[in-house]
Amino acid sequence: MEHLEHRQKVTIMIAIMAAMLFAALNQTIVGTALPVIVADIGGMDYFSWVFTIYMLTTSLTAILVGKLSDTYGRKPFILVGIGVFIVGALLCGTSVNIYQLIIYRGIQGFGGGMIMSTAFTAIGDLFPPRERGRWQGLMASVFGLSSVFGPTLGGYIVDTFKWNWVFWVFLPFGIVAFIMIYKMFPNIKSDEKTTVDYLGAIILASTITPLLLAFSWAGETYAWDSAVIIGLFSWSVVALSVFVYVEQRAKNPVIPLHLFKNSIFTISNVSGLLMGMGMFGAIMYMPFFIQGVMGISATKSGFVMMSMMLSMVITSTVGGQLITKTGRYKVFAIAGLLIMGIGMFSMSQMNVDTTLIGAVRNLMIVGLGLGLSFPVLTLTVQNAVDYKYLGVATSASQFFRQAGGTIGVSIMGAIMNRIMTNEMQSLSISSGQTSQLDTVKAIEDPQVLMDPDKINQIKETVPNEMLPVFNQVIDKVQIVLSTALGGSFLFGTFVLGVALVLILFLKEIPLRMTNKTDEESANENTHEGNVQESEATV
Incomplete structure (x- = not known):
């Protein structure tokens, strides 16, 4: 996409940064609002899962989508990511109990992972390495701004309106970003005919999930030397060994x-x-x-x-x-x-x-x-x-x-x-x-x-x-x-x-x-x- 006019590149980047801001704000805004949400729908014993499930689904999706976007192009994944994130945000605002909120945040995580992965990669599609520095810096500033205003805005919303608006207030940003990317973002696919490494993807998920859960639970939910934490770490080590074995023999490995x-x-x-x-x-x-x-x-x-x-x-x-x-x-x-x-x-x-x-x-x-x-x-x-x-x-x-x-x-x-x-x-x-x-x-x-x-x-x-x-x-x-x-x-x-x-x-x-x-x-x-x-x- 280096051949595109500079104005078109800038317009696409504005749309991508809007999508990133939409995802990042939805992540940071929840922290200050969660106590009010839990007080309304209950589930104090499970509130940590609202963060844990988002972290898991985001991490898994980001690492898997990276390889797929190299084959099928960035555009389908960033559009699907924005769409899934919008649906997840809309559903989160309708939650009537903690279990629904956890499930819907998981859905948001799948969309967020796609947005995160493809947004930073799109910079590489649009600009050569020499020009990427300024855009990488601007993308980093989007995270910084979301961390600055997200928590404060979340507290203001729950104090002034119903907590549901924490998830709904930024939906217009997502919709505008979706339309702009759909109209202006060209999709460039790989010319190589390749197969999807489904087995490697499944084993990779089996490696990452217990590892992140172990570090999330250790010292809080379970002791570091508990059977659960040791078991999760052991599972990850075994799964990693299997993953390396499989990827060495895969025609199109999910991670070369x-x-x-x-x-x-x-x-x-x-x-x-x-x-x-x-x-x-x-x-x-x-x-x-x-x-x-x-x-x-x-x-x-x-x-x-x-x-x-x-x-x-x-x-x-x-x-x-x-x-x-x-x-x-x-x-x-x-x-x-x-x-x-x-x-x-x-x-x-x-x-x-x-x-x-x-x-x-x-x-x-x-x-x-x-x-x-x-x-x-x-x-x-x-x-x-x-x-x-x-x-x-x-x-x-x-x-x-x-x-x-x-x-x-x-x-x-x-x-x-x-x-x-x-x-x-x-x-x-x-x-x-x-x-x-x-x-x-x-x-x-x-x-x-x-x-x-x-x-x-x-x-x-x-x-x-x-x-x-x-x-x-x-x-x-x-x-x-x-x-x-x-x-x-x-x-x-x-x-x-x-x-x-x-x-x-x-x-x-x-x-x-x-x-x-x-x-x-x-x-x-x-x-x-x-x-x-x-x-x-x-």
């Missing part, structure tokens, strides 16, 4: 394993996984510090977190422009991971005396680094593989980043809980009064610190003469939570440090000025030379 022999492909995806661990860990656990340690309300906490995402939007946009202008990208990945690591380390050093300005500063540093590195890793993968593998390479990049988020949140949560448990035990042992021990047990859950109403309810049961003791315990528990979160952020720093070391070994090859590979360009030049030679002879 030879791509992993490409050091750029492998280093970029492993680095993306590690970056995802740090990114999602910061997004997930920084609110614990803001609300639990600093005592800031949930609403204000959302505004504090905006500082991270807004700084990400700025650097992803500027960084993408600079990549396109200079043709260099490795330096931006190195700088981004270094800055992000510094910000994460600064977060690990925070304590109960940290000011709001200090917390915002650290979040901005993480966001600045994230914005620089976020667009690069997808670009390096796309630039390193043949055009016929563009879809599967891009979807693999997206999957590794999202899987890294799931893994990172789980591990950092386990670290936080372990430190919290150890610190609370030492706190209880050092407490000499029985009444204080009882109070410690009542507020030892860090979640309580983020619920002022819950703390006030407990405080009302405490005799007046024990209020100083109660306040002292609250202070000590805040210190414990701060220490526990510091350990989690220190792990995030280590992970980002490993990613930085890996990026140093990333081979930087020139960004191609065309989607044609060097071999294709050479063959084309040879053909033109032969034609000219023949004409000269005649």
Whole structure:
């Protein structure tokens, strides 16, 4: 699609970004609205599945659609993805119980996975690698903007209107994007006649599903050493072995394993996984510090977190422009991971005396680094593989980043809980009064610190003469939570440090000025030379 006029390319990209914003906002807006939704339809014991099922279906669909779109073109999948997502959103708003909501969110996930996979790949269809930097940066800014406005908008909607509108308010965006893409997006199919690797797809799903479930449940629903978690990990290992065996013999593998022999492909995806661990860990656990340690309300906490995402939007946009202008990208990945690591380390050093300005500063540093590195890793993968593998390479990049988020949140949560448990035990042992021990047990859950109403309810049961003791315990528990979160952020720093070391070994090859590979360009030049030679002879 490089031959299209620039105006048509820009119009198509606006439609794609509208579809991405539609999907991303529907993902981020649910978080603040879910407590109200659950209060209305019930199912508190199953509310985590609203997120888990979406994550599963999105990840599975994204990795599978990548290869299929290389064969059948992007247009059918992005249109089907938008259509399925619209239907899922419409159904979510009609849910009367938690089970329906979970099923409908799963449907949304299938559509979201198609949109995510094909949207980033479409950039590669429309523009050569040298021009993709600015568009990758703009796509990253779409995620940042959805993370900024989604939670706040979700809270406003449930406070002002019925919660159903959380799922319905953006439906017009999806419909407009569908019409624009249908009319303007050309569909280019592969000329090769190939078969679909159904067996590989089934085995891949059997590998990914238990793995993501294990990391989602470990430390929360089940203990890390429980039979369920060990069984899920064991199943994934066996399924992965079978998958490798099958893919080595498949005529048209769903994930060509030879791509992993490409050091750029492998280093970029492993680095993306590690970056995802740090990114999602910061997004997930920084609110614990803001609300639990600093005592800031949930609403204000959302505004504090905006500082991270807004700084990400700025650097992803500027960084993408600079990549396109200079043709260099490795330096931006190195700088981004270094800055992000510094910000994460600064977060690990925070304590109960940290000011709001200090917390915002650290979040901005993480966001600045994230914005620089976020667009690069997808670009390096796309630039390193043949055009016929563009879809599967891009979807693999997206999957590794999202899987890294799931893994990172789980591990950092386990670290936080372990430190919290150890610190609370030492706190209880050092407490000499029985009444204080009882109070410690009542507020030892860090979640309580983020619920002022819950703390006030407990405080009302405490005799007046024990209020100083109660306040002292609250202070000590805040210190414990701060220490526990510091350990989690220190792990995030280590992970980002490993990613930085890996990026140093990333081979930087020139960004191609065309989607044609060097071999294709050479063959084309040879053909033109032969034609000219023949004409000269005649």
